[in-house]
Amino acid sequence: GSTRKLLGYSSDLFRKNRELFSGRLHIEDRTKLEEAVKKVIENGEHAACRFRFRHRDGHWIWLQGNLSIRRRYDGKPETLYIVSYDITGGIEQEEMEKLTQDVRKILSMRSPGHALADAFKFLGEKTTIDEVIIFLIDSSGVSADVQWVRSDFTGSFKKLYRKFEKKYMYYREKRGESLVLSDSFKKVLETGEAVYIPDIKVLENDNAKTSFVNGVRSYMLFPCAHINDKSILLGIMSRKPDAFTDAQRELFVTLLPSFSAVIEAWHYEKQLKDFNSALEKRVRQRTYELEVLYHLSQSLSYSLNYDELLCSMIKYLSRVINYDVAGTLFELGNEIKLNIYEHTNLSEKLKENIQNKLLERFTELTSLQADSKRITINIIPLDTKSTDKPKLESIKSRFIIPAKTGRDKKVIGLLLVGSADKNAFSKEQATFLQTVANESSVYIDQLRNLMEGEQKRLERIIEHLPEGIYLLDNDFNILSINTKGKELLPFLTGKKSTGKIEHIGDIPLKDITLWEKSPDIWHTVVVDKPRQMVFRAAVFPMIEGPEEEKRMLIIRDVTEESLIEERMKQQELLASVGQMAAGIAHDFNNSLTGIIGFAQYLQTKDDIPAYAKGHLKSIEKQGMRAVNLIQQILDFSRKSVVIRSDINLVPLIKEIVKMLERTIPEDIKIQLNIETKDAVIYSDPTQIQQIITNLAVNARDAMPSGGLFKITLADTVFKNDSRPPFPDMKSGRWICLYTEDTGMGIPRDIQTKIFDPFFTTKPVGSGTGLGLSQVYGIVNQNKGHIIVESEPGKGTRFAVYFPAVEKREKSDNEAEPVLNVVTDKTVLLVEDEEVVLKAVKLMLEQLGFKVLSAYRGENALKIIRGKKERIDLVLTDIVMPGMGGRALARKIKELKTHIKVIGMSGYPLGSESDGTVDESIKAAALDGWVPKPVTMERLSKTISDILNT
Numbered sequence: 001g002s003t004r005k006l007l008g009y010s011s012d013l014f015r016k017n018r019e020l021f022s023g024r025l026h027i028e029d030r031t032k033l034e035e036a037v038k039k040v041i042e043n044g045e046h047a048a049c050r051f052r053f054r055h056r057d058g059h060w061i062w063l064q065g066n067l068s069i070r071r072r073y074d075g076k077p078e079t080l081y082i083v084s085y086d087i088t089g090g091i092e093q094e095e096m097e098k099l100t101q102d103v104r105k106i107l108s109m110r111s112p113g114h115a116l117a118d119a120f121k122f123l124g125e126k127t128t129i130d131e132v133i134i135f136l137i138d139s140s141g142v143s144a145d146v147q148w149v150r151s152d153f154t155g156s157f158k159k160l161y162r163k164f165e166k167k168y169m170y171y172r173e174k175r176g177e178s179l180v181l182s183d184s185f186k187k188v189l190e191t192g193e194a195v196y197i198p199d200i201k202v203l204e205n206d207n208a209k210t211s212f213v214n215g216v217r218s219y220m221l222f223p224c225a226h227i228n229d230k231s232i233l234l235g236i237m238s239r240k241p242d243a244f245t246d247a248q249r250e251l252f253v254t255l256l257p258s259f260s261a262v263i264e265a266w267h268y269e270k271q272l273k274d275f276n277s278a279l280e281k282r283v284r285q286r287t288y289e290l291e292v293l294y295h296l297s298q299s300l301s302y303s304l305n306y307d308e309l310l311c312s313m314i315k316y317l318s319r320v321i322n323y324d325v326a327g328t329l330f331e332l333g334n335e336i337k338l339n340i341y342e343h344t345n346l347s348e349k350l351k352e353n354i355q356n357k358l359l360e361r362f363t364e365l366t367s368l369q370a371d372s373k374r375i376t377i378n379i380i381p382l383d384t385k386s387t388d389k390p391k392l393e394s395i396k397s398r399f400i401i402p403a404k405t406g407r408d409k410k411v412i413g414l415l416l417v418g419s420a421d422k423n424a425f426s427k428e429q430a431t432f433l434q435t436v437a438n439e440s441s442v443y444i445d446q447l448r449n450l451m452e453g454e455q456k457r458l459e460r461i462i463e464h465l466p467e468g469i470y471l472l473d474n475d476f477n478i479l480s481i482n483t484k485g486k487e488l489l490p491f492l493t494g495k496k497s498t499g500k501i502e503h504i505g506d507i508p509l510k511d512i513t514l515w516e517k518s519p520d521i522w523h524t525v526v527v528d529k530p531r532q533m534v535f536r537a538a539v540f541p542m543i544e545g546p547e548e549e550k551r552m553l554i555i556r557d558v559t560e561e562s563l564i565e566e567r568m569k570q571q572e573l574l575a576s577v578g579q580m581a582a583g584i585a586h587d588f589n590n591s592l593t594g595i596i597g598f599a600q601y602l603q604t605k606d607d608i609p610a611y612a613k614g615h616l617k618s619i620e621k622q623g624m625r626a627v628n629l630i631q632q633i634l635d636f637s638r639k640s641v642v643i644r645s646d647i648n649l650v651p652l653i654k655e656i657v658k659m660l661e662r663t664i665p666e667d668i669k670i671q672l673n674i675e676t677k678d679a680v681i682y683s684d685p686t687q688i689q690q691i692i693t694n695l696a697v698n699a700r701d702a703m704p705s706g707g708l709f710k711i712t713l714a715d716t717v718f719k720n721d722s723r724p725p726f727p728d729m730k731s732g733r734w735i736c737l738y739t740e741d742t743g744m745g746i747p748r749d750i751q752t753k754i755f756d757p758f759f760t761t762k763p764v765g766s767g768t769g770l771g772l773s774q775v776y777g778i779v780n781q782n783k784g785h786i787i788v789e790s791e792p793g794k795g796t797r798f799a800v801y802f803p804a805v806e807k808r809e810k811s812d813n814e815a816e817p818v819l820n821v822v823t824d825k826t827v828l829l830v831e832d833e834e835v836v837l838k839a840v841k842l843m844l845e846q847l848g849f850k851v852l853s854a855y856r857g858e859n860a861l862k863i864i865r866g867k868k869e870r871i872d873l874v875l876t877d878i879v880m881p882g883m884g885g886r887a888l889a890r891k892i893k894e895l896k897t898h899i900k901v902i903g904m905s906g907y908p909l910g911s912e913s914d915g916t917v918d919e920s921i922k923a924a925a926l927d928g929w930v931p932k933p934v935t936m937e938r939l940s941k942t943i944s945d946i947l948n949t
Contacts, residue, residue: 006063006086008056026052026060033065040067041077050087062091092247099126099251104258112266116259120148127248131216131237134263137189138230184221189231194222194256196249198242217241220252224260225267232263282428289432292319293439300443306332309447313415313440314341314382321429323417324392325350329358330403330413330444331368333452336375341382345391351379353394358414361400365411397424401433403441412441468555476501476509479550488555491527492535501553504537515539516551525555534562564727566752588626589906590833592933596623597839600936604846627933644782646805649679649688649735653713656692664696667706675714679735681802687778694771695739695798702743702796712738715804726785729801737800746790754788825947826850826869830860830876830888831904836932840875840904843936849943857883861891864899871899873947878905878924889925900946903929 003011007024014021025033029051036049047067052060063084070079106119120132132147184195197203198218218241222234236252238244244252296316303309314326326341340346340354355377362368395418403413415437419425425433462469468485470478477500481489492504502509505525515523516539525535536556599620603613657672664670692711699709714736718724722731746754757773779786783803790796827849831837837853844851852871854860857880864871874892878885889901903926921929928946930939 006061006084007053024054026054028052036065036067037080040069040080045069050091060088061086062088089247092245095126096247096251096254099123100254103255107258107262112262112269115262116147116266119259119262124148124150127251128238128240128243129236130239133235133237134224134266135185135221135233135235136230136267137185137233185233188221188223188233192223194220194249194253196220196244201241215239218243220244220249222252222256222259224256225264227264227267232267234259234263285428289320289435292316293435296436297439297443300440303443303447306330306337306444306447309440309443310337310339311380313436317417317433317436318343318382320432321417321425322419323424324420325354325395325416325418327354327358327416327418328413329362329416331362331366332444332448334374337378338375339378339380341380343382344389347391347393350392350394354416354418357398357400358416361402362411362414365402365414392420395420396422399425399430399433401430401437403437403444405438405441405445412444413437415440466556468553468557470501470553470555472501472551472553474550476512476551485555488535488557491533492525492555504555505535512539516541522556533557533559535559560723564725568727569752587906589932590836592623592626594833594835594839596620596627596933596935597836597843599623601839601842601846623933644682644684646680646682647685647688649681649713649737649802650674650677652685652688653692653711653737656689657711660693660696664700664709665706668700668703669706669708670696671708671710673710673712673714675712676735679713679715680805681735681782682805683782683802687782691737691775691778691800692739694775698771699739699741699743699796702741702745707742707795708740710738710740712736712740714738725787725799725801729785730803733804735802735804737802738797739800740795740797742795745792745794746788746796747792751788751790755786824848825872826852827943828852828854828860828863828871828874828899830854830857830874830880830885832856832877832880836877836934840934840939843934843939844875846936847940847943856880857885857888860888864892864895864897873900873902873943875902875904875930875943878903878929885926886924893925900927901925902927902942902946904932904934905929906932 003009003014009020022030033049033051036047040047045068049065049067051063051065053063055061064087065082065084068081068083069077070081072078103119103122106122107115109115110118116134120129123129124132129148130150132149134145134147136143136145184197187193187195196218197220200217200219216237217239219235219237222236224232224234226232234256236244293316296312299312299316300309303312310328310330314328317323317326324343325346326343327339328341329336329338338355338358340351346354359375397419399417401415402411403415404411415433417425417433463482465482466484468488469482470485471480473479493501501512504512505527507523507525515537522536522538525537527533527535534557536558538554540552540554542550542552596619599616602608603616603620608616653672653674657670661670696709703709715733716736717733718729718731720731724731754772755776776786779800779802785801787799788796789799827844829837829841829844829851831840831853832855834855837855841851841853852863852869854863857876860874860876861883864874874888876885876888883891885903885905889903892899892901903921903924921927927949928942930942
C-alpha cells in the first residue's frame with residue numbers, strides 16, 4: 001500500500017514487470033542509480049542515492065533511496081533492496097533557495113532596467129513562466145511594459161494590452177466613463193495581496209476570454225509599489241493551466257520585495273530617462289526655435305513694407321508650428337489689414353468665421369470698433385498650400401495671440417493659427433507663438449514710425465516741389481494741394497485752392513478724364529492770359545493704399561523751358577544755315593579773286609585807255625562791295641577772320657555812340673547808360689562796332705517817326721545754383737549789352753526767323769536780310785549769346801551776353817612790323833581753280849616775282865623735290881582735290897627747307913582755333929595766309945612780311 005501511495009504502482013506490478021521501475025526513472029538519474037547498485041554489489045552492503053521518478057499521474061518526484069543486498073551462502077548477490085522515501089519538498093526548497101540567491105545576485109549586479117530583464121529571463125529558464133509584464137495604473141488608465149517573453153511563446157500580452165487600451169479609450173472618449181478593471185486587478189489593488197489565477201478558461205468575463213484567445217491560461221499578479229498616485233503591479237503569465245507550483249509561487253512571493261525595490265528603482269530610472277529625453281528634445285526644439293526667431297528678426301529688420309513683414313512672420317512660423325490656416329490682423333495707421341494665409345483649401349464659411357473671430361477678439365482687447373471702410377481683407381495662398389485635398393470646413397484647434405508693443409503693452413494686432421486636428425498645439429507652441437507675435441509687433445511698430453516719418457518727409461518734399469500736385473476724387477474735386485499747386489491754379493482754372501476742376505486752360509473736363517487712357521503721359525497746356533504760359537500736365541490714378549480710387553494731377557510750368565527749347569532749335573537751324581552760307585561764300589570768294597585780280601592787273605597797264613581804267617575801277621569797287629556782302633555771310637556763319645584782343649567796351653561804345661549820333665536821324669534820341677566801370681572782353685573791336693551799328697539801323701527802321709534808342713552796358717554774375725538765360729552758359733561774370741527801342745515791335749510768329757540770313761520784312765531794295773544774321777554770327781563767334789524780347793507796338797529789346805575777362809597788359813611784340821618789298825624772289829603758286837591761278841599769277845608777276853605754277857599739291861611737291869630752281873616761297877590754296885594746302889605745308893616742313901608757305905582761303909583755316917589768325921596759321925603749319933578774294937595790296941604786304949621776317 002505504501003508503494004502504491006508513493007509511486008502510483010503496486011509492489012506486485014514491479015515484480016511482474018522488472019522494466020517498469022527502470023523505465024520510470026529520469027534519464028539523467030539512471031546512470032547515477034546504476035553506479036550506486038554496482039557499488040553496493042562490489043564493495044559493500046549499503047549505499048544511498050537521490051533520483052527522480054515519474055509518478056503514475058505523470059509528475060516527477062524526488063526519492064531518497066537506501067540500497068542494500070542480501071547474499072547467498074557463497075557470497076554472491078541474491079536480492080537487492082531499495083528503501084525509498086519522498087524528498088521532493090526538500091529538494092524543491094533547496095532549488096527555490098538557490099534560485100532566490102541567483103535572482104537576487106542578478107538584480108544587484110546591473111542597472112534596474114537591465115537587471116529586471118536578465119532576472120526574468122533567468123526565471124523563465126528555470127520555471128514555467130512564458131511572459132512577464134509590469135502594469136502601471138492611475139486615474140488616466142493602464143499602461144503595460146513587457147519585460148520578457150519566452151522565444152517560443154506564440155501568444156503575447158502585447159496584443160491583449162492593445163485591446164485593453166482601445167477599450168479604455170472607448171470608455172473615456174465615447175461614454176465618458178472610466179475603464180472597469182478585472183476582478184483580479186481590483187483585488188490586488190484593494191487587498192495589497194498577490195492573486196493567482198490557475199486557469200483563465202474557467203472564468204466568464206470578457207477580459208478572461210480575451211486573454212485566453214491571446215495564449216494566456218494562468219497568471220499571477222503581485223502588488224509592487226505605489227508612486228505618485230500610480231500603482232505598479234507585476235504580472236507573471238504562462239500558456240499552461242496551473243503552471244506554477246506551490247514552491248514556485250512561494251519563490252515569487254519571496255522575491256517580491258526584491259522585485260518591488262528594483263521595479264521602483266526601474267520606474268524612477270525610466271522616469272529619469274524619459275525626463276532627460278524630454279529635456280533633450282525640448283532643448284533641441286528650443287534651440288531650433290531660437291534659430292528660427294533669429295532668422296525671423298533678420299528678415300523682419302530688412303522688411304520695407306507691411307505685407308513683406310507679415311509674410312515673413314507667417315513663413316518662419318510654419319517652420320515650428322504645423323497649422324492648416326493662419327491669420328493676422330493689425331492696425332496700421334488709418335488702415336486695418338486682415339490677412340488669411342491658406343496652407344490648404346478653406347471653405348468660404350470658414351474664411352468668414354476666421355475674419356469674424358479676429359475682428360471680435362480685436363474689439364474685445366482694444367475697445368475699438370473696426371470701421372468696414374478701414375478694413376482691407378486679403379486671402380493669401382502659401383507656397384506650401386495643398387490643392388489636392390477637399391476644402392476645410394472647420395478647425396478643431398485654434399490659438400489667437402495678441403501682439404503687444406511699448407511699455408504699456410498696447411495691443412496693435414492679433415496672430416491666429418488653426419488646425420483641423422484636436423489638441424494640435426502645445427503650451428510650448430503657444431509660448432513660441434506669443435514670442436513671434438511680440439517680436440513682429442516691435443518691427444511693425446518700428447516700420448510704422450519709419451513710414452510715418454517718411455510720410456512727413458514726403459509731404460514736406462511734395463510741399464516744396466516745383467510742380468503743382470493735386471489730389472482729386474473721382475469727380476475731380478480738389479482734396480489736397482501743395483504750395484506750387486496753389487500758385488498755378490489761378491492761371492489754369494481761375495480757382496484758388498478748393499472746388500472742382502472743370503477745365504485746365506482751354507481743355508474741358510471730359511478731355512482731361514481721357515488722359516488716363518492715353519498712351520502719352522504728359523499733355524501740353526498753353527494759357528494766354530494774363531500772359532502766355534506753357535504747362536505740362538498729367539493725371540495718374542491711385543490704384544492701391546488708403547488713397548485708392550482717387551487721382552493725382554501734376555502740373556509743371558515749362559514756360560522758360562519752352563523758350564529755351566525754341567532758342568536751341570533756332571541756334572541749331574542757324575548753325576545749319578551758317579555752314580551752307582560759308583560754303584557759298586568760299587565759292588564766291590574764288591570768283592571774286594578772278595574779277596578783282598584781273599581788274600587790278602589791267603589798271604596797272606599803260607596801254608589801257610583812261611576811260612577803260614575807269615570802268616575797271618568800277619568793276620573793282622563792285623567786286624569789293626560783293627566782298628563786304630560775303631563778309632557779312634561769313635560773320636553769320638562764324639567763319640570770318642577776326643583779330644581779337646582784350647578790349648574795354650566802355651570807351652569803345654562811347655566812340656560808337658558818337659558815330660551813331662552823326663548818322664542816325666535827329667528825331668531818334670540815343671541814350672547811353674554805363675552801369676559798370678570794367679567791361680573787358682576778348683573780341684575784335686570792328687565786330688563789336690558791327691553789332692551795335694546793325695542793331696541801331698534796325699531800331700531806326702522800326703521808328704520811322706522817331707523815338708528812343710537806348711544802349712545799356714552792365715555786368716552780371718551767374719552762380720552755380722542760379723539759372724542763366726541759356727542752359728549752356730557757364731557760371732561766372734558776364735558783360736551785358738542791351739539795346740531797346742520804342743518802335744513797332746516784332747510779331748511773335750517771326751521772332752524765331754529774324755536771325756535767318758536774307759530774312760527781312762522791309763520792302764524790296766530796302767534791306768539785304770543779313771544785318772541780324774551777321775550780329776548772330778559775330779556773337780556766337782565770340783562765345784556769347786543773344787536774346788530778343790518784343791511785343792507788337794511796344795518796341796524791341798536785344799540782350800547780348802559776352803564772357804568777361806580780367807584786364808591784361810598789351811605785350812611789346814604786338815607792334816606793327818616794318819614792310820620791306822622784295823622782288824628778286826621765286827614764288828611757287830599752287831591753285832586748282834584756273835581763273836584764280838591766272839589772276840594771282842599776273843598779280844605776282846606785276847609785283848616783280850618770278851612765278852612757278854602747279855594745279856595740285858602733289859605736283860607742287862614734285863617741283864620742290866626736283867630742286868631745279870631755287871624756290872623762296874609757296875603760295876597755295878588751302879582746299880584742293882587730293883593733297884590740300886595743309887598737307888602740302890606739313891610735307892614741306894618735313895623736308896626742312898628754307899621755303900616759306902602762305903595759304904589762301906575763302907574763309908578761316910578752321911573753327912577749331914576760334915578764328916584767330918595766329919592760331920589758325922600755326923594749326924595749318926603755315927607761315928602766313930591771304931584771305932580770298934586776293935587783292936594786290938594785301939598780297940604784296942603779306943609776302944613782304946613773311947620774306948622779311
